[in-house]
Amino acid sequence: MCCLQVNANDNDGGILYGRWSEPYAPHPRPTSWSGSGAILKQYWATKKAVKWAQCWVFGGVLASVLRSLGIPARPVTNFESAHDTDASRSIDKVFLDGQLVYNEGRIWSVPVEEINTVHKRMHNTEVID
Numbered sequence: 001m002c003c004l005q006v007n008a009n010d011n012d013g014g015i016l017y018g019r020w021s022e023p024y025a026p027h028p029r030p031t032s033w034s035g036s037g038a039i040l041k042q043y044w045a046t047k048k049a050v051k052w053a054q055c056w057v058f059g060g061v062l063a064s065v066l067r068s069l070g071i072p073a074r075p076v077t078n079f080e081s082a083h084d085t086d087a088s089r090s091i092d093k094v095f096l097d098g099q100l101v102y103n104e105g106r107i108w109s110v111p112v113e114e115i116n117t118v119h120k121r122m123h124n125t126e127v128i129d
Contacts, residue, residue: 002069006062008049015043015061016053027051036064 008014016039030052033039039061042050059075066073
């Protein structure tokens with residue numbers, strides 16, 4: 001439920017709109033945010049989704065929202081993650097004479113997942129993506 005409230009791209013009243021390419025103007029670029037506070041303040045003041053975010057921004061805001069509800073959370077970032085675009089469970093690349101001739105799947109540079117620790121004594125965790 002919290003993920004739905006953070007993501008506004010499906011037009012359900014979420015906090016942030018995601019955008020992964022230009023143009024960003026006249027709104028801030030996703031790389032310009034340095035914390036969730038400014039985003040949440042802007043959202044609260046305008047009651048309109050804030051533009052623009054990418055995965056690390058979504059992850060940071062989601063962590064802040066979960067923490068404000070008393071749920072321990074932290075965003076986890078990794079680099080060069082594969083994204084299977086055709087359900088083949090592989091990223092397929094074919095090279096011919098050193099040239100890439102076929103590429104099925106994508107490599108994301110900075111995907112972020114949210115990890116919440118639920119019932120810390122029992123070491124149960126939940127991953128939100």
